[in-house]
Amino acid sequence: MALTREQVVDAAVGVLADFGLADLSMRRLARELDVQVGALYWHVKNKQELLVDVAARLLGGVGRLPEAEATPRDAVASLATAIRTALAPVPDSAEVVQLAQTMQPAALEPLTWLRELLEEAGVAPQHSAWARHLLLNHILGSVAAQQDRSSLEAVGEAGGPDLGEDAFAWGVGTILDGLGI
Amino acid sequence: MALTREQVVDAAVGVLADFGLADLSMRRLARELDVQVGALYWHVKNKQELLVDVAARLLGGVGRLPEAEATPRDAVASLATAIRTALAPVPDSAEVVQLAQTMQPAALEPLTWLRELLEEAGVAPQHSAWARHLLLNHILGSVAAQQDRSSLEAVGEAGGPDLGEDAFAWGVGTILDGLGI
DNA sequence: ACCTGAACACCGTTCAAGT
């Protein structure tokens, strides 16, 4: 039975989740799938395009409205937290999402919802794109910092102050305060 | 006359500034310096350590207090802007600084001043490390987004909304508002 | 349509041996 693009993305997500981006090579993927490297290029144009699919898959489980929120501000905070929760357990997920977002912004739906919710919460349309970026940089930075910290700990080095859930929630609150919503 | 570590860092900064991180390889550097690859490893432990030096050099021109600022808040905003201005013209500088900051936070002095100025401006010590991260993620995200935009334009693709100086200043203001300083 | 085999043009790092 022929290999599918789905299977290639599956394998890529698996390697990323288990070993990180440094180990996610086309050749490693080919080995994992018992196929020659060249075969992958029939299913994906190149590695970057594959990573866009990987990022989309990582965010695939993030729903638009997990539950009816009390306030529009809570809806924004809740989506930001859902995105962070989806990325947190996957090493280097922030880098992958950043790359995907640069190459194909429309492919990452939950990130576009962020802007819509911000506008619904009262952010002016001229500022909502900037506000989305502000929030997204905080989410991705928070995920990356936490992962760097745990990998340094694994090597026995100190990792600076804790940048876990508390810092994340505080940062989201600070940004939303600054936006006046 | 023998090669020096300074010259290796110089060459690395040059290649980064002119061609970007993708072209900054140890072998490319060796070619540029008319030397064999192995020679570089007498002067630097590995590529990552070299990139920490590159990042420190990029931020080396950022002074602690460019001028007496009217308010502590202005001092923070002014340092943030100076950091951004130093990084903006160098492709992939945000990635390099992020890497360096993860590996050797103390090596990047201007980034540590950020926290001090935030405390002087009234941010509580328990929050100043988080606040510094918030601001730094905005600076680096803003630099990266602007550079991605211009490289997409060079390839003839649309790059989304403008994320230049206006967006940067607005973001800094929003964060400082959120901090209540 | 889908894959193999093989090549092209690269990487970072190490290290005996030379000067």
Place this chain on the structure above:
DNA sequence: ACCTGAACACCGTTCAAGT
């Protein structure tokens, strides 16, 4: 002290040729 030469173990991508 400082560098060369050469190797080791990798990369992403392409493409004729096979089935």
